Amino acid sequence: xxxxxxxxxxxxxxxxxxxxxxxxxxxxxxxxxxxxxxxxxxxxxxxxxxxxxxxxxxxxxxxxxxxxxxxxxxxxxxxxxxxxxxxxxxxxxxxxxxxxxxxxxxxxxxxxxxxxxxxxxxxxxxxxxxxxxxxxxxxxxxxxxxxxxxxxxxxxxxxxxxxxxxx
Numbered sequence: 001x002x003x004x005x006x007x008x009x010x011x012x013x014x015x016x017x018x019x020x021x022x023x024x025x026x027x028x029x030x031x032x033x034x035x036x037x038x039x040x041x042x043x044x045x046x047x048x049x050x051x052x053x054x055x056x057x058x059x060x061x062x063x064x065x066x067x068x069x070x071x072x073x074x075x076x077x078x079x080x081x082x083x084x085x086x087x088x089x090x091x092x093x094x095x096x097x098x099x100x101x102x103x104x105x106x107x108x109x110x111x112x113x114x115x116x117x118x119x120x121x122x123x124x125x126x127x128x129x130x131x132x133x134x135x136x137x138x139x140x141x142x143x144x145x146x147x148x149x150x151x152x153x154x155x156x157x158x159x160x161x162x163x164x165x166x167x
Contacts, residue, residue: 001121011035029144033084040081047074058107091145098138
């Protein structure tokens with residue numbers, strides 16, 4: 001639940017600051033990128049501090065080297081969070097994080113199905129709903145940047161080209 005709260009709160013604060021006049025926070029995808037970055041920093045750090053044992057236990061037994069997988073996904077989450085903060089890399093980072101959310105979803109299912117006495121937010125339906133929100137946020141950044149790049153006019157040189165006919 002903490003990642004969801006972080007995403008929502010940071011995004012809303014950024015939207016509010018943008019509405020209050022902070023120019024670089026005005027387009028809504030920048031606020032979403034900020035919320036996603038904060039969320040992935042929190043979850044990425046959790047791969048190394050605090051929740052590492054719980055995350056290793058979430059890895060389905062059919063996958064090899066659970067500790068290595070948790071380390072790699074933690075590094076990717078932190079790198080993705082950094083990539084979200086730079087406009088040029090944001091759509092790539094958001095796309096990569098979206099793919100990672102899909103790839104890591106079986107670990108969430110494994111925990112929800114095999115866990116006993118889980119809090120309500122770790123059960124399958126709420127966990128799935130949160131993953132859908134995270135995925136939608138990441139994909140909204142990708143879609144915005146793709147649409148924005150299509151709206152950009154192609155730079156055409158206004159200077160006429162001349163050819164010399166002299167040998």
